[in-house]
Amino acid sequence: MNGTAESRVAVIGFAAADVSVTTSGVETLAPVFEAALGQAGLERREIDFWCSGSSDYLAGRAFSFVNAVDAIGAVPPIAESHVEMDAAWALYEAYIKILAGEASTALVYGFGKGTAGDPARVLALQLDPYTVAPLWPDSISVAALQARLGIDAGLFSERDLAAVAAGREEASCVETLLDRPYLRMPLREHDVARVADGASAVVLAAADRVGGRRAAWISGIGHRVDPQGFGERDLTAVPSASAAAVDAGGLDGVQVAALHAPFTHQELLLRRALGLPDAVRTVAFGADAMFSAGLSRIGAAAGEVMAGRASVAAAHATAGPLLQQNLVCVLTAEVAA
């Protein structure tokens, strides 16, 4: 959705860590909050609303997000909420709170220790619990089925996938990558983003609180979900991403995009679904710090704007098997009239 000019919301701070000491994230989050608030020029007590995203199954514990609250220092109590989703959706909730006039500032955070378990097996539990999950299809195999559908449909080749990977890995060339063995045909190791531990935080502010701070203004956010059944949608199209981009006000004029694509072929599917011309630069997606990765993409896109490298940037986050759920956020250097 799009805010009206007077109700615009901006990203004014971002910080991330590429480690997570414990599954609770507490030790990692405390300094991340400090860094994000430092960039925003706000004190902890000036935050009206806190919102986080994380997953119990990533941590292997029920109520795993509860301990993370310790990193905030929530005495006296705070207004706070949590989504069992990538923290990009927590940012959406916080954005809504600000638009609704229920908060003027917000700190959004995500965290996860993806390496604590075997995420490829854990993610099987996102699939239909009656007819699919009992087979334990790992997320990499499932993604490979999607990649082959794309190749068979003539949308891309294994070479195209390697080209995406070459853009992600320093000093790798396509030919070398294609010589590597398959991990799950037609995917090779470089087609799968490395699962990482991590945490990140984004500070949001309403227009009247941005003041003279450096800011990346949110001109629109949209998010949608597709049906999950493998036969219930064209697996090479990403209708929810296309619709989310429209909801976000469209991607015309976007100069740089930070896409959340856990697999190389998904970056190509997304570019197509979002209608991104080749001229649009991408911020390479490195490791997949699950449940903070999407939020970090928003932070990265905001960073492009705040650093003056782009006047309009787009960020994307995904969740669920095969790009089932997608969020698109457009950020601009200037407040639109």
Add this chain to the structure above:
Amino acid sequence: MRRAAVLGTGQTHHRTRRTDVSMAGLCREAIDRALADAGVGWEQIDAVVLGKAPDLFEGVMMPELFLASALGAAGKPLLRVHTAGSVGGATAIVATSLVRAGAHRRVLAVAFEKQSESNAMWALSIQPPFSAPITAGAGGYFAPHIRSYIRRFGVPGHIGALVAVKDRRNGALNPYAHLRQPEITRESVQASTMLWDPIRYDETCPSSDGACAVVIGDQQAAEASERQVAWIRATSMRTEPTFYAGKDHVNPRAGATAAAALWAAAGIKDPLDEVDVAELYVPFSWFEPMWLENVGFVGQGQGWKLVESGETALGGALPVNPSGGVLCSNPIGASGLLRFAEAAMQVMGRAGEHQVAGASTALGHAYGGGSQFFSMWVVGRNP
């Protein structure tokens, strides 16, 4: 601020094991009733917010993903909220914010728990390495705090039984309640097994399968409704850590702060006088007097006196949990939304046999974690 209102509510028949339905079927039983109650069609729902407690209860990671189509969310925005036991309330509040922000005209909030897929006690008792094997169960967590309450104010030992009798009898008036015990007496409660001293068997909530759904609309949607809506006058959420030096487990600051913000936003100066009915999240009977104090209906140490006077029973000055409350039905993730929905049903005049006559202002309340996550709303017959 834009206005928002509850257009309709729906809930399942809550039972220990709803083996007749899948997770989708459980949710749809509540959703279909909510849509019918609201007089709203699927095409009029702009977004869906799903709330649920830990994924380990059902053994599905982010179940809203596989449920998206059955929930009518496919192609639409879908959010999944998880704020522990308060999640049902948080789900309604997120849906309310979506409407108040002008993002959507009508939002479906749904919450469920299918506890019979596993065992909540198992899921909550998983002990990570390096921790002491001191498990006491859910009641074991809260029993010491109840003991503290009794000690702090010299509360007579029968208060918990009074609440249990009231709630179970109220539940008998609610066709959806899991436990319906019109014959229960103070003596029978006091004769029931002591589980987590000082909590007796009849003073604890059951473990239920169940779901609840609420349709929330903006002013235009509310005015287009042919039926009475429940106007959402204020919402509030507050959080504090589970444990910290100086934490008051009897009167948690987060609950008191959330309530103070709520009353201020709703323009309510004297809650006991101005609120007609309250649905408080009471999983163990003793929490009714504790929460009556915590949310500010009465002063510290006065909650048990209100209970003892009978004023929290149907027909009293402040009926609490006329639905029977969590003590009669506890599908954990849905329990908070049930409190919020029951509050709405009261001001809409659609609470059936457990209707509080003339209710025009109602409180819905939920809490979770170690008495640390609080969500509340005030709904009214008028905006």
Add this chain to the structure above:
Amino acid sequence: MDTLSAPLTIAFDYTRSLGPVLGRFMAGLRDRRVLGGRTADGRVHVPPLEYDPGTHEPVTELVEVSPAGTVISWTWIDRPLEGQPLDRPFGWALIRLDGADTPLLHAVDAGAAGAMSTGMRVRIRWAPTPSGHIRDIECFEPGTGEPAGATTEPEPVTIMTTPIRLHYRHSTSVEESGYLRGLAEGRIVGRRCPDCRKVYVPPRVCPACGVATDEAVEVADRGTVTTFCVVNVPFAGQRLTPPYVVAQVLLDGADIPIPHLILGVPAADVRMGLRVAAVWRDRADWSTTPENIDHFEPAGEPDAPYETFAEHL
């Protein structure tokens, strides 16, 4: 300093109630028949959908489809993971059964990746003892087949059991590791918050201030029962046999109580304010675990006055 870590496995056999549509589908599998669900647009979905995505109405019409079909996409896994249908290299495939409009996901026992191809024909290999479960389909294999044909429809399956077993590595923080190493030496070492000066045992980020606790503070192995509960009830995941007393014990020198067992005294005699002392296990059995303290028992001191611990309730 290295932090301590250890494996953690979570496992439970989930009992899935199926409802009318999936219950009929699983009953079909038990009879070695595959049923698809027909939606209002005439399409046959396998597995069946419970609700029609077009009309949102419950799906009620189930029709039998063939146990044979066509691979529309596939991949190959060399090292199968725990719980997967086959324990030797196999193909995962999206398979559209003849008579169905949508594909299902399953394993194909093809021997080698070279035997897999898009468009290949495969048929179900049934499990030897079907039970009304998706795994009644053991896997698919190259070949063709025909539907078993209509029989009387069996009673729907009500519940299917799904074991879920996951493995994690649980890591402790630097502060917690230091605490555990202290326990291995028979010492209880908390840390003080630099802001509020409170001593946390076990040490952790100060939850009130949101900052790391720093100064190490050794606390006593005795303290005061602030409040407690007598556990009389057995429950899943329990590690002790009821009845037993779990108390909040405020160790002398700490600002937050720890939960622990109180033994060596009848449950009825445990009270708020009771002074208790730790009973350690045999020194030879000590390791980096709080289990080095077996329980607490009365210290034989006069009870602590209520006022001394009232703010810890």
